[in-house]
Amino acid sequence: MRRALLAVCATVRQSVHFSAKQMSSLVVTRVPIVLQGHNVRISGTIELLVVVGTDGIPTCISVVRGHPILTSAAIDSVKNWRFRAYRRNRSFVSYSGSLVIDAKEFVEPG
Numbered sequence: 001m002r003r004a005l006l007a008v009c010a011t012v013r014q015s016v017h018f019s020a021k022q023m024s025s026l027v028v029t030r031v032p033i034v035l036q037g038h039n040v041r042i043s044g045t046i047e048l049l050v051v052v053g054t055d056g057i058p059t060c061i062s063v064v065r066g067h068p069i070l071t072s073a074a075i076d077s078v079k080n081w082r083f084r085a086y087r088r089n090r091s092f093v094s095y096s097g098s099l100v101i102d103a104k105e106f107v108e109p110g
Contacts, residue, residue, distance in 0.1 A: 016086060018097030029082035033106045035073050046070045048099045054092040056083045074101055
């Protein structure tokens with residue numbers, strides 16, 4: 001499944017893949033995830049596959065699983081997150097990894 005999702009981001013060639021826990025530790029700036037116009041209570045988690053460029057900016061975000069309302073809001077937010085740049089053999093390289101986000105992390109506009 002992950003390989004198929006990475007094919008969506010085929011323009012980025014990276015060989016480093018991190019687990020969800022490792023990806024969470026690489027987040028430098030986290031923009032709140034806002035559920036615009038949705039007054040419903042949705043619970044659960046979503047999983048995104050994120051490709052991060054050499055500058056720490058997400059270049060591709062794909063949905064692995066989760067409620068469509070949550071995934072849409074999460075993608076809009078994660079586009080503005082910043083990650084730590086990753087160095088391999090003295091050069092910065094792009095990388096990918098899973099982000100698992102709990103619905104409890106979402107905020108209502110306010």
